[in-house]
Amino acid sequence: MERRRIIAVIGGSAATPEEEEAAEAVGRALAAAGAVLVCGGRGGVMAAACRGARSAGGLTIGILPGPTAQEANPYVDVAIVTGMGEARNAIIARTAQAVVAIGGGYGTLSEIAYALHFGAPVVGLGTWEVAREGQLPAPIHRAASPEEAAALALRLAAPAGGDSSP
Numbered sequence: 001m002e003r004r005r006i007i008a009v010i011g012g013s014a015a016t017p018e019e020e021e022a023a024e025a026v027g028r029a030l031a032a033a034g035a036v037l038v039c040g041g042r043g044g045v046m047a048a049a050c051r052g053a054r055s056a057g058g059l060t061i062g063i064l065p066g067p068t069a070q071e072a073n074p075y076v077d078v079a080i081v082t083g084m085g086e087a088r089n090a091i092i093a094r095t096a097q098a099v100v101a102i103g104g105g106y107g108t109l110s111e112i113a114y115a116l117h118f119g120a121p122v123v124g125l126g127t128w129e130v131a132r133e134g135q136l137p138a139p140i141h142r143a144a145s146p147e148e149a150a151a152l153a154l155r156l157a158a159p160a161g162g163d164s165s166p
Contacts, residue, residue, distance in 0.1 A: 011045025025146035031058020050075030
């Protein structure tokens with residue numbers, strides 16, 4: 001049985017209207033391509049991405065930081081309660097076969113770092129640039145539009161089942 005791709009959309013809970021618009025378009029494009037969307041399950045970029053995915057008939061999973069499913073945005077189909085706070089960012093990054101980062105604060109930065117550490121490709125849309133002095137910048141693939149971000153994430157995602165070949 002072939003499993004569906006799981007793509008994370010990460011970004012701030014206090015997103016700008018432009019970031020929310022981009023996240024909604026990314027979520028819609030991912031769902032239209034048959035991917036499952038995973039995110040932190042709360043507001044801002046997360047809610048917008050889920051709203052977009054749901055509008056295209058997609059499945060949404062929210063990995064929640066708190067102890068109750070009631071904190072999930074209304075567009076989350078599967079709410080996974082962790083009670084782990086921001087440590088849940090590692091679960092999001094480990095679950096995803098690729099990550100789309102849109103805007104975001106330090107929580108988003110931690111998810112980017114986890115994804116890169118775990119070997120998941122990261123696509124950036126108006127998000128962090130990560131560099132260590134004297135070294136090349138982190139391999140964040142830049143996208144110019146939400147549609148490009150979704151297409152790139154789908155192309156870079158490891159096939160379901162853990163095979164890392166494209």
